Structure formats: structure tokens, C-alpha cells
Amino acid sequence: MVDRRRFIVGSGAVGTLAVLGTTAACTAQEAEGEAVSETMPATGHVRSATAITQVFGDGQKLIAVAVEYDTDITGSALSTSTFKVTGRTVTKVYPNRSADLAEHGSNGRYVIVELSPDDKAAALWVTQQGSGTASNSSSPSPSASPSPSSSPSASASPSASPTASSSSSPTASSSSGSGQAPGGGGPKVGDSTPGGTIVAAKATLTQTGTVTTTGGTRYPASTTGLTTDAVKNLIVDDFRQFTFTDPATKRTLKYNLFIPKGYDRDHHKSYPLVLFMHDASVVNVATEGPLVQGLGAVCWASPEDQARHEAFVLAPEYDSVVIDDTYKPSPLFDATAHLVQELTKKYNLDEKRLYATGQSMGAMMTLGLTIKYPELFGASFVVAGQWPADQAKPLAKKKLWIVVSQDDDKSYSGENAITKVIKEQGTAVGTAVWNGRSTAAQFAADVRSMKAQKAPVNYASFKTGTVVPAGSTTSAHMATWQVAYTIPGIREWVMNQSL
Structure with a gap:
């Protein structure tokens, strides 16, 4: 059985993983104590990229990417301009010891790139009434996890008691399953038409600025896009x-x-x-x-x-x-x-x-x-x-x-x-x-x-x-x-x- 926390997100990710896997030569050099240049290609030092999702009042959203490097990264030179994520707004960038959100990062192998949950592209749960697509900035933050910064038609009788037998099978329906509420012209008992859609969690990012290791080595900006190859769904x-x-x-x-x-x-x-x-x-x-x-x-x-x-x-x-x-x-x-x-x-x-x-x-x-x-x-x-x-x-x-x-x-x-x-x-x-x-x-x-x-x-x-x-x-x-x-x-x- 495939672990749903880690999966390849389409054919594009296969090429990405091939790029991510080109670190062997440099790693071998470091292991053997050979001289390593002060500036080295960044892309070859990325081990993985994990999409992080969080559930809000209006549904699940992709709210961060954890980029894993081959050695510890310092946060001294990181900023929101260090990474660009296609179609998304970067709000915070910091190193961490694990692929997790944090109030204050710690030097580690991961760089956490936080993204605005208000981006239209953030929504992973979408219904026909628009849930999960609109900003809810006027409402309290609906996070369910720690924030890093703060039917066939049945009888029309309305008096049917829930104590009555319900063993009979429902009959066929032409209801559309709009996702509307019962009472609002919505689907009827037995309707199995989905009213919502779960969107796959994936992101493509580019390291547009320099990333520096705790040892002082600089990984410069790269034009190569990295596609997430894993997903972490909080809660x-x-x-x-x-x-x-x-x-x-x-x-x-x-x-x-x-x-x-x-x-x-x-x-x-x-x-x-x-x-x-x-x-x-x-x-x-x-x-x-x-x-x-x-x-x-x-x-x-x-x-x-x-x-x-x-x-x-x-x-x-x-x-x-x-x-x-x-x-x-x-x-x-x-x-x-x-x-x-x-x-x-x-x-x-x-x-x-x-x-x-x-x-x-x-x-x-x-x-x-x-x-x-x-x-x-x-x-x-x-x-x-x-x-x-x-x-x-x-x-x-x-x-x-x-x-x-x-x-x-x-x-x-x-x-x-x-x-x-x-x-x-x-x-x-x-x-x-x-x-x-x-x-x-x-x-x-x-x-x-x-x-x-x-x-x-x-x-x-x-x-x-x-x-x-x-x-x-x-x-x-x-x-x-x-x-x-x-x-x-x-x-x-x-x-x-x-x-």
C-alpha cells in the first residue's frame, strides 16, 4: 500500500526527483574531505520538497513547503524573496530541524516556506457553492492546528419520526447533488453525487536567492523549478x-x-x-x-x-x-x-x-x-x-x-x-x-x-x-x-x- 503522506505528484515530479538526486558527487567529495568551493549549485543539494496542508473553517489549504537540504541551513540570510512559489504568496521563510511549522525556526536541514492561506490557489477543498475559494480575513483565524504566527425523493410527509423503520431501500433520483443544504432545494435521500472536490496538494518552487549552510557554504539562486514530492497533512x-x-x-x-x-x-x-x-x-x-x-x-x-x-x-x-x-x-x-x-x-x-x-x-x-x-x-x-x-x-x-x-x-x-x-x-x-x-x-x-x-x-x-x-x-x-x-x-x- 502506498503511504498517502508521500507520493509522486504527476510526471513532472519524476523529472524533479531526478534533479534532486544529483547530489551524490558533491556529497562524496565532502565525505572524503576534498576541498569544496565556497559557492555550489543549489539544486543538487535539495533532498526533498514536502507540501504542508492545514484545515481551516472553509476547508483544507496548502500553506507551506518544507525544502530539505543535504546539510544544516542557517536563517541569517533567508527572506521571503529567497523562494518563489508558482501562483502563491510567500509570507515567511526560516530553517528548521524537521518538516514542521514553527514560531521561530532553528538551524536545520529544512527550510520552511510559508504561504498565504488567502491565495486562491491555496484551496484544496472546493464545493459548488465556492467554499474554500474565498478569503475569510474578516473572520477569526480558523486554524485547527497551532499557528506558526499567531438523493431519490422520499415521501413528502414532514412528520415522519426518526423512530420509524428505515430499512427500506431508497428509490432512484434525478437530484443533482449540488452540495446545498436539505431545505434549500438540495440533494435528496440516496443521492450519491459529490458536491465537493479534493484537490491534490502540490506546489512548484524556485530558489531565487542564496541559501547558506551553517558551515558557510553558499547555495546560489537557481532557475530550476522544484515540485513537491511528499505531503504532510496537519492533524x-x-x-x-x-x-x-x-x-x-x-x-x-x-x-x-x-x-x-x-x-x-x-x-x-x-x-x-x-x-x-x-x-x-x-x-x-x-x-x-x-x-x-x-x-x-x-x-x-x-x-x-x-x-x-x-x-x-x-x-x-x-x-x-x-x-x-x-x-x-x-x-x-x-x-x-x-x-x-x-x-x-x-x-x-x-x-x-x-x-x-x-x-x-x-x-x-x-x-x-x-x-x-x-x-x-x-x-x-x-x-x-x-x-x-x-x-x-x-x-x-x-x-x-x-x-x-x-x-x-x-x-x-x-x-x-x-x-x-x-x-x-x-x-x-x-x-x-x-x-x-x-x-x-x-x-x-x-x-x-x-x-x-x-x-x-x-x-x-x-x-x-x-x-x-x-x-x-x-x-x-x-x-x-x-x-x-x-x-x-x-x-x-x-x-x-x-x-
Whole structure:
């Protein structure tokens, strides 16, 4: 099996690797102690070039290249003009001991060339609504990892209960799978047309300035382009991929699973688990699709979140739309619950601290599963979804954090109706209206104010016009989760709940 962290990116890379491999003669000279000129051809001293990706609120982006040399490099003469990357903006250049981002580099064999995530060419996740292509500079930085610098049509009855049997197979559909949300004229249950695309991570760069070794040897500028021959996906590479065949529904689910570092089944420590369910734009893409579409899955597995709360993170990849406006789910709905139950048997999971979250279709699944399986989840984080209000009474007994944008008409009206029912059952609902362009500090204050209401159900809505970046073609619906999963305080609240 080919290691997906390292691959040859097209025929152009083969020629590049041949160039990278021309260092043998010089290396032999150095090893034998022969005199080496003060200035030597730079290209022959490059061992590899690794593309580094990071997931943001609007998807995965290529944000750096790590160039490996044959000896340690000093940072004294490096600058943003030392390298040129085709179609990209270089923002920072420094040496390092490994192919990793760093706040301050250290002399080492690698030179890290950081790139602007706002470049159009940075986007590796692209949907038909434009997600992953527009700058989000007015929103808080949505990094999930440490920053180096800071369907066939089902019945039209909306009253179908999630407790009803879902064993029947869906019928054929002519739906286009646009990646739109259920409720917005989007794909129907059973539709398997992908609404998003994963772009291969690769870059071509040229050393346009002098690179100096710690021994004083200068590698001068070169006109030879170097194409990345490896990929390092921050956080995404920490997940493992599996399949689960559900004995009850006979359906097979591909899924991604993050297992906490140092996990040992023989120890008695138990761990929480977070289930993330994606939206319709991620249907039937690669298994890793839920990890690269945005922060919904990977944020819980970030080093910062894991330092606070070690947890398993589960992200299924659905091969077809599971739920639409008919609220009659496909068998994958129950298969998801059965997968969670199966994992509690396989790993040391705390059954009182299993959590559900999802966006759009995944938010609808979160609400429906919470109703049908009331003893499964200790809390749920619902982002831009809805469910029939006449089925919402059981939610009054659950712990929920709901986030929606006021200009997301379907989801906003749906969540208003749900929270009204919850209040009518005598359950307190904390409410607040937030600015989707708030800074990280402002969002932290917003979360503290919400938590101060001490309600089991929290409902935050973003002001109209504050979640869609200027000039973006992304809908308010999709932009909601590009912001919602950047707010760590909500995740902290979720992880502190239990059955």
C-alpha cells in the first residue's frame, strides 16, 4: 500500500526527483574531505520538497513547503524573496530541524516556506457553492492546528419520526447533488453525487536567492523549478481509516477515527468520543472528505483540544445523502448509531461522554439521533440544521448547543421552532445573538456570557450578514459552520457534559 503522506505528484515530479538526486558527487567529495568551493549549485543539494496542508473553517489549504537540504541551513540570510512559489504568496521563510511549522525556526536541514492561506490557489477543498475559494480575513483565524504566527425523493410527509423503520431501500433520483443544504432545494435521500472536490496538494518552487549552510557554504539562486514530492497533512494524518458493516441494516460505512496518542486498551482509563457528521457536499468523496471539508472533525483532534480533553474523534463518510426535508432517513442513519455502539465495545470509551455534532445534513442527523437514541449522547453541538418541531419534545431532556445564522432562513426558522418547544416543556434555553466576524477574544467572551445563563440548552444565532466573507459566493448556511467550529469555548462546554 502506498503511504498517502508521500507520493509522486504527476510526471513532472519524476523529472524533479531526478534533479534532486544529483547530489551524490558533491556529497562524496565532502565525505572524503576534498576541498569544496565556497559557492555550489543549489539544486543538487535539495533532498526533498514536502507540501504542508492545514484545515481551516472553509476547508483544507496548502500553506507551506518544507525544502530539505543535504546539510544544516542557517536563517541569517533567508527572506521571503529567497523562494518563489508558482501562483502563491510567500509570507515567511526560516530553517528548521524537521518538516514542521514553527514560531521561530532553528538551524536545520529544512527550510520552511510559508504561504498565504488567502491565495486562491491555496484551496484544496472546493464545493459548488465556492467554499474554500474565498478569503475569510474578516473572520477569526480558523486554524485547527497551532499557528506558526499567531438523493431519490422520499415521501413528502414532514412528520415522519426518526423512530420509524428505515430499512427500506431508497428509490432512484434525478437530484443533482449540488452540495446545498436539505431545505434549500438540495440533494435528496440516496443521492450519491459529490458536491465537493479534493484537490491534490502540490506546489512548484524556485530558489531565487542564496541559501547558506551553517558551515558557510553558499547555495546560489537557481532557475530550476522544484515540485513537491511528499505531503504532510496537519492533524488529518493523525486519523486512521476503517470500514464498518452494520449487521442490522446491512450497510457499510467508511469512517475516520482519531485515537488519542498513548491510548492503551489494557489500561482502565476511559475516553470520551465525538461523532462528527458532515453535510451533503461531502457525500461520496474520498474517505478523508469529512476531515478536509472544514473544522467539524479535526478541531476536536487538535493538539490544543487534546491537551485539554483527550478524546476519540469519529467522522463517517457517507456514500449517499442520509436525510433530507422529508425527515425520512436512509439506513445509514441507524448504521451511524450502531457504529458508535460498536466502538464502545472495541475501545475504552466512557459511555456517559459520547457526543454528537454535525452541520446541515449532519446537524439534522444529530437532532434525529438524539431523539431516537436518547441514552446515547451526553451532549450535542448542532450547526445549521433543523428537525420537525412536533417531534422536538424529547430534546427538552438533552444538553444542546445550537448555532445558526439568522440569514439561513430554513435552519433559523427551524431552530426557533425547536427551541420554542423546548421552552414550553419547562427547560431553560440560554440565548444570544453574536457577530460572525468577532475576534477569538470576543467569541470567548460571548461563550462565557452564554454559559453564565446556566441553561442545559444554549442557542446562539449569528447576526444577518456577518458570516459570509465579502465577495464570497458561499451561502450563509455553509458559512455558518466555517465560523462555528472555530470557537473553542463551545467545544469546551460540550466536553464537560455527561449523561
